Amino acid sequence: MIMRLALGLMIMLPASLAVANAEGTGAHRPMAPRSLHVVGDDNYPPYLFRNDDGEVEGYLVDLWRLWERKTGVPVTLTATNWAEAQRMIADGRADLIDMIYRTPQREPLYEFSAPYADLPVVIYTHTTIGGISGVSTLKGFQIGVQSGDACIHQLANHGITTIVEYPNYTALLAAAGRHEIKLFCLDEYPANFYFYKTHTQGDFRKAFELYQGQFRRATRKGDTATLTRVEEGMRLILPEEDAALRKKWFGTPLDIGVYGRYIGWGLLVAAGAALLLAALSMALRRQVAHKTQTLNAALAELREAHAATSEAEQSLAATLQAIPDMLFEFDTGGHYVNVFASRDDLLVASPAKLIGKHLTEVMPGQAAQTVIDAINAAATRGHDYGRMVRLSLGDGAEHWFELSATRKQTGGGETRVLVLSRDITERREAEQAILAAKEAALVADSNRHFRALFEAAPVALAYCQGERIESINQRFIELFGYRPADIPTLAEWWLQAYPDPDYRQQVLQTWDAAIARAAAGDGRLEGLEYCVTCKGAEKRNMIIGGQLLGDGFIATFTDITLIRETEATLKLAKEAADAANMAKSSFLANMSHEIRTPMNAILGYTRSLRRGSLPPEQVDRLDKIEDAGHHLLAVINDILDISKIEAGKLVLEHTGFHLGSIIDYVRSLIAEAAEAKGLELSVDYDEVPLYLIGDPTRLRQGLLNFASNAVKFTSTGRVALRTRLEAWEGEHVRVRFEVEDTGIGIEPGQVQDLFQAFRQVDASTTRKYGGTGLGLAITQRLARLMGGDAGVDSTPGAGSRFWFTARLEVGIAPAEDKPAETSSTEAQIHSLHAGKRILLVEDDPVNQEVAIELLSETGLEIELAGNGRIALDKASNSAYALILMDMQMPEMGGLEATRLIRELPAHRLTPIIAMTANAFDEDKERCLAAGMNDFVAKPVEPERLFTTLARWLGRPR
Ligand code: ADP
Secondary structure, eight states, X not given: OOEEEEOSOOOOSOHHHHHHHHHTOOTTSOOOOSSEEEEEETEETTTEEEOTXXXXXXXXXXXXXXXXXXXXXXXXXXXXXXXXXXHXXXXXXXXXXXXXXXXXXXXTTEEEOOOOEEEEEEEEEETTOOOOOSGGGGTTSOEEEETTOTHHXXXXXXXXXXXXXXXXXHHHHHHHHTTSOSEEEEEHHHHHHHHHHHTOTTTEEEEEEEEEEEEEEEEETTOHHHHHHHHHHHHHSOHHHHHXXXXXXXXXXXXXXXXXXXXXXXXXXXXXXXXXXXXXXXXXXXXXHHHHHHHHHHHHHHHHHHHHXXXXXXXXXXXXXXXXXXXXXXXXXXXEEEEEXXXXXXXXXXHHHHTTOBHHHHSOHHHHHHHHHHHHHHHHHSEEEEEEEEEEOTTSOEEEEEEEEEEEEXXXXXXXXXXXXXXXXXXXXXXXXXXXHHHHHHHHHHHHHHHHHHHHOSSEEEEEETTEEEEEOHHHHHHHOOOTTTOSBHHHHHHHHOOSHHHXXXXXXXXXXXXXXXXXXXSEEEEEXXXXXXXTSOEEXXXXXXXXXXXXXXXXXXXXXXXXXXXXXXXXXXXXXXXXXXXXXXXXXXXXXXXXXXXXXXXXXHHHHHHSOOOHHHHHHHHHHHHHHHHHHHHHHHHHHHHHHHTTOOOOOOEEEEHHHHHXXXXXXXXXXXXXXXXXXXXXXXXXXXXXXXXXXXXXXHHHHHHHHHHHTOSSSEEEEEEEEEEEETTEEEEEEEEEEOSOOOOHHHHHHHTSTTOOSOHHHHHHHOOOSOHHHHHHHHHHHTTOOEEEEEETTTEEEEEEXXXXXXXXXXXXXXXOOXXXXXXXXXXXXXXXXXXXXXXXXXXXXXXXXXXXXXXXXEEEESSHHHHHXXXXXXXXXXXXXXXXXXXXXXXXXXXXXXXXXXXXXXXXXXXXXXXXXXXXXXHHHHTOOEXXXXXXXXXXXXXXXXXXXXXXX
16 A cells, blocks of 8 residues: 655745755756655654554654755655565656665665664564574574565675565564564664554563664665755755754653642752762762763774774675676575675576575576585685586576685684676677687688699599589599589589480499498498590590598599500400410411321331331331431420410429439430440439429420430530439429530520520531520420529530429339330230220321221221211210220311210220320310320320220220
8 A cells, every 4th residue: 555645835836946946056956856756664653654543654754845845846755665665766656765774785776865864773582582692693583574674685694594574564563473473673763663552562672783774865776866956955954943853753852840849849858868869979970970981982983893894895885886796605505695796687586585595496407516516616725716607597698607716704603605706608709709710710721722632633523512513623624524514413414424324324323322332331432433424425434432521522533544445455455466376376286286197197107117027228218217207296396395385385294203214214315326426425313312293204305305415416525414403492302404515515605595496506507417496495494384494504615514403392202113015015915905896086097097007916806987976876886995086087076076975874984095196285184074084196106005005905994
């Protein structure tokens, strides 16, 4: 309920004129208000209160009426409850509030006048409570206060927050009367008034004075003009006018007229006694005066201290007001004890709501914990700086606060922590902005580097983001001819680079799969080959790979067109070379076949002629025919050997042999010629192991080559065959074969060339000694194939020492395998197998005849088949003890015939022996692979044929 008191004295003059008149001063003063609305507490007797009829009266009613009269400014005085009065100032419904104490918390809200009255504020207790003697004894009690009362701040400053608010003093005292509260805080003057009025003086007692309040007047913050005008108005009130009002409301002297008579008599009676007491009184007065003096001095000191304290408090309040930081006092448990903040909007709640609360009740967990950490750190170490707290405040914005905490001790010995909290939101934002700018600069910088690198790269590069081709570098443009405008998107690229729809489909599939693999792995796009069509329709073979980057990728293009073209050319060249090689090989095979076939006839007939009894000169001619035949055969063998070696087709045997057999064989072959020339022939084995594993045929061939040359080029003296152990190499030995002669020797300058194919010392050699110039070349190549080499030391006119080395495995002695005597083999066949039927498969009539002639003495029954087909027919119907099979025949060759015969159940085990002019190693292998059991080359050596026949006919089936 708000009671508006319209003061009666309405001056009709304009307010400014009225004030000007009263003051008699000039127009330099601030404009006076046209009217003034004053508010105050309606239950503060005798200043302002309601009487029993509910009417407002009191000292201030009279004072403001006087002020109105003095200034001519109409005054509306509203007396209402104290909290409402403060709200009215806050929201502009009133201009001035009266009877207000100055507190730090109120500084931001009001402009205060000078104090005009000192007022004790007191803590009262119910008479049933004892021991309340100071603020520290209030802990744990509920203290009753009037809402909006300054004592709330005072109590909070002492850490007392257990406060119960009431709308006015009447309600507060009623609650105290009901024992709802046992303690309460009241200004002493109104308290006494109400105790008296409600007859409750005996129920309560004054416990102690909390502090001295000072009444002031105040306007809204910033409204100093009104305050100044009000103060000026107050100064217009004369001291005697104010004294009269004070006398009316604070103290009227008693009217003693009624009681005078009685007092007069009393005084007379007492006069005598007074005289008696005078002396005693004098002494006492002196004592009292002395005490009073001491007390006054103490009081003066106290006042001084109080003034200093209040000045310090005020400067602290002003300081806190001036700085934007907030100051909090906490107990070590994390409860708010005190809050000083110039801006409430930076607090999570109003100071009144914070005090007494625990941090965790008012702040989010993380922020509360940070403050608790700061409190703990300061409580232990004395101080703590630099922690930061992030809070979302009422304005919805996020704020950052930096904390500085320090420890303090209270008068009562308690530890407290002061925490200064500074809003650093703006500073932080600025820092963040600087950081972001720095980062952006770095990114820009690295982008620039990347761009330069991208452009300068010698490889074509494209950078794609999503479906867009963001950049292509210079090399890309040079390579493909496409410019950025031609291929703004990947879709364009696919269309232009792969115009053939089928190939494009295939490329897209491959590319998508590569992207998927890269995404699943480390982002690296593996390089795959694509055929890209350039802008000018030219095609290029490219390896395209790259690296995924976010939702894009960098593609790298490596041009392999030249490599592919070179490969194609090389492939063609190789095919041509292979074809030429094939032609050469088949020519050689043909030539060999063609020469061997007639040679078989020549040597066969020579042999058969020799069987008859001939005159000596014819025997001599047969010898010559035979020598010529063998020579021709040797020549053709050399030619085949060298061409095979050079084609890399010569395969060495790996078989056990006796070293002696090689030397003996060579020795036996040259012995006759050496003897004919009167040359001494010697053999020396050194300490070479005799049983070795390697290719005895090729060793024999090399040694024979050297030995026959030695005999050929030596007319007198000797020829020595030697083997030397050069070194042991694990399971192997390195063996040196030497042939030394005392022949013509060789000029040093010619030695190098001798080992080249077709080279002889000079052309005259051919005329004088014959030869093809192939022997040394073959020997050296064979030696190298066997892991060694060949060479010669020679002195012209004194002789030569030819040597070659070979790396051979050391073997063990084989089971005795004595070569059978030639004549006895043929006889053996006769005695053991005569009458057995063999099938001779041969198309050439002359060779048929030669073979039949050769076998005539074996007693075997020979049936002829002119080609493979006839042989197959015959084999289907008959059994044979053995089949001799030519290879090259019309209608059906020997290989095919063999395969088919082998399918006949009767001939699965029949020995089939090749007898063919196809004398190469691979021919032999093909025969064995087709199912034949052995191989005899044409021209046929009778001994070899007989041995082979004897072995296979005698083998149990
Ligand atoms: P051919 O003996 O068939 O001509 P070779 O390759 O065996 O072929 O020999 C090449 C040449 O080396 C011979 O023609 C000859 O001039 C020379 N030569 C080989 N052996 C001797 C030797 N023991 N004494 C002197 N000269 C030799």
